[in-house]
Amino acid sequence: MSLRFRLNLLIALLLLVFMSAVGFVVIKGMRSTIQEGVESANRVSVQLLDTVILSAYQNPEWGFPHEVLQRFLYSLGHVRSSEITLADVHGNVLYQSPHSTYHSDQTPPEWFAEMLTPEKEVVERRIKFAILTITSNPGGAIREAWGRFKNLMWIGISFFVGLNIVVYWMLGRWLKPIQPMLVAINQMEKGDLSIRLPNFDLPEFSQIAHSFNQMGESLQASTEESYRLALIVKQTADAIMIHDLNGNISFWNPAAQRMFGYAPEDIIGKSASLLMPANTEAELAKDLATIAGKEKIEQYDTQRITREGALKDISLSAAPLIDPRTGAVIGEICSMRDITERKEAEAAAQELEANRQLTQLIQRHIEDERRSLARELHDELGQYVTAIKTFAVGISNKTETKMPDIAANAQTIVAAANHIYDGMHNIIRQLRPGSLDNLGLSETLRDSINIWQTQHPEIQYTIELNGELNGLGETVNINIYRIVQESVTNALRHAQATEIAISLNRTDDNTLVLAIKDNGVGMNICNVDQTQHFGLLGMRERAQALDGKFAVDSALEQGSVITVTIPVQPTQSI
Template identity: 30%
Template sequence: MTLKLRLNLIITALLLVVMFAGAYLSLNNARQNAHAEVVSAEKLVLYLFDTAILNDPNLAQRKLATNGFHLQQLKHMRHLKIELIDSMGKVIDSNQTQDGQTFQNEAPAWFERLLNQLTEQWEPSVRKLEYQGIILGELVITPDPTYEYAEKWKQITDLLTLVLIFFVLVNLMVMWAVSQALKPTNKILDALNELENGNLAARLPAFKLPELSRIGEKFNRMVEKLQLSILQNHKLTQQLITLQEEERKNLARELHDEFGQCLTAINTDASVISKVADKKYPELKESAIAISQLSKHLIDMVSGLLQQLRPGILDELGLALALQDLVDTWKSRHKNIACEIKISGINEDLSEAISVAIYRLVQESLTNVARHAEASKVNIEVFKLTQSGKDGLQVMVKDNGKGFLAEQSSGFGLPGMRERVEGLGGSFNIQSSNGTEINAWIAIKPY
């Protein structure tokens, strides 16, 4: 549940409580006021009638005989129903109109029933009309609170309308205020997403709200420290990789200069022994041939190790030709897998670290294709690409093999690839669904 919705629900609940409480108080007040108004009007009419009779005892006889009360003139006496009834029980005059209503009823029936249930029952007041001890008729005054109910209904509906308008306006104002207050959170989320995607340049602006401003300051300091820490780790990783390459270079030199020369000498001596034994010691010829074949095999093994430890062709021909030679050699060993490479935008003044990193990346990727992918085709592209204002080289290796699960990636040399690339300030991404696709970008000038 969002904060805006939660606040609106709380305010709505409070306003509904206030509305119901106000409606109850208004209803109770309407009941009391209606009762007071009707009783007051009834007492006034009775008082005036009694006063008139006392002042003129013959008034009742004359008025009744001539229908001279003219009760229709009292039709605006809204709270009372006044009827003149003769001795036969017939209504001969009333203040009611012909349809029984003196005004347009505006209150709904349920509202009248509710007030009638809450109010004590209305009893009509009767005044006997006598002349010389003979009852000529009676004047019946019945309280009629209908108009008062309609008036109170209008007051209550007007009040509730104002409350409803106030309720809507308050909710709209709260939604607007909360939206304005939370608008900076979108910037915070965007910055967090950028940070999650590896953009360490993400920063938050200064916010007007003190609470959000402190969050922004803390976030910016955290990113700066994280950026510094990652930069230090990358430099350390690069130093370790450089040391590793130096060790490989030294080891390759030792193997080439010492072990390789010794094997060459052994092979030469075995050939000489084989020729001499052919004439003088035939029984030694077979052993000499075996030694020669074994030395050739060891020479091939050493050549392969030298290629793995330190590709000399990288120093001799440069990255582009070294990659082409790597692919050609790999294709000759894996004739059942089609392999194509496209190279563009590579300058020969690349640093040794970048050249070695790209070479190792392609080399390790081809090794994984041969060992694990079960692919029939692999495409390699190396081209120049500018990202975030920095020139770099993009390396893409894609095969149509079976792919692999994320938890299996540690066995494919991928962590080492990622360390090499990120150690040079680059980015490394791998996708494995329909085949495997490796994308790496390395800045030409990392730092």
């Protein structure tokens, strides 16, 4: 039963009650009116007949009183609201008043007649030889009242029907906004939180629509936020679980299943101690105590055990789950991140750092040995070669005229000594450039460029040095020099370059930037395994050993650029 029909039915019932009350009042008034009219008419009739009877006694010549009365009654005919009967002493009816024809076309129902019929009034008069009976009869008045009441009833029925039709139509018009409201509520019940109600003319419905739309927006925002959070929880790589204060698991996301191997139905409801390695149960109790005190647990590294019994290194974070109504802690939200790869990377990094330190130590020892060897060659072998040359020159001078053959052999020894001396100096320069210890890095690089230019005059060399490059320290100097030396050697051997440019800059933020560029054939870096090219690998190791960066930029037929960036300490500047 619709609201419209119910309201219309209620109004109809109220209207029926009102009309019934009005009908009761009207009928009550009619009853009083009829009673007063009948009593008045009956009283008049009795007075009239008493007068006739008295006149008959006073004028005996008219005949017997009952005869005079009989004649009068016949002449009188019907008397409204009264029935008159004249009978002799034996009960024979001498006169019976005719039935009333007043409103004879009306036939009131019995219930109406019963409601309006007043108490019957009977008056008898005994006269000589007869009995006169006068009885009240409201039939005519009742028929007249029924006619009026029937008209009133038809008017009331017409009013009732017309009013109900108008009310039903108006209710339909007024309650028309309810239909879109029901549709919107039904759509929202099905999950469509984007449904909105339009503005209505009635202020009450307009307020309902406004409140509904606000509720929809709030629910939509909350649902979208919850959906995003659910997606995050489901799709995150971190294992997320919820414990109660007894450590029993009540939530288990897919990442936790992947990480530990337990399906939700296998782990939910069980204790989180199932994931704890042996002899670490105290850690769980400590965490739960911290959470119970409304404190967070920030990331710390620990271990958990998988379903297969394997240990996993994890980073654990936890926060208390608080009931928003009471503010009490009801559980723990725990997030675990697999840091096995990070641990392995840290171990590899530590091992790599150890290897680099070992490499740096080896290179330092190699440089020390080279320095020592260069010094030995210069001091010992150089003296011997010089002595041989001196002796050969002396022999040549003494035998030049007398023994020209010996003098020629002596000159051959001198030439060989000179050749040995030049070769020795080249070896010493390769082992350890003397200018690096005596003149510094800048002059050593310029001197090396001059030597390379002499050895390869077909190649154009350029060098650019900027910033304070002295006082960088033995380690930095020798490594920068070796990188330049290796880069130029590679360019000479493989690049087929005609131009080689070297630049070394020290920036304001104490960073050394070394760049060696050539215009050779270049190479495809993507196809080059740098770990198999010991020249590139050695330069990279030298740069990384100094906490620097090494990069190679090259393309076919576009030359190559080697860039090294090394941080230096401000205290190293002079």
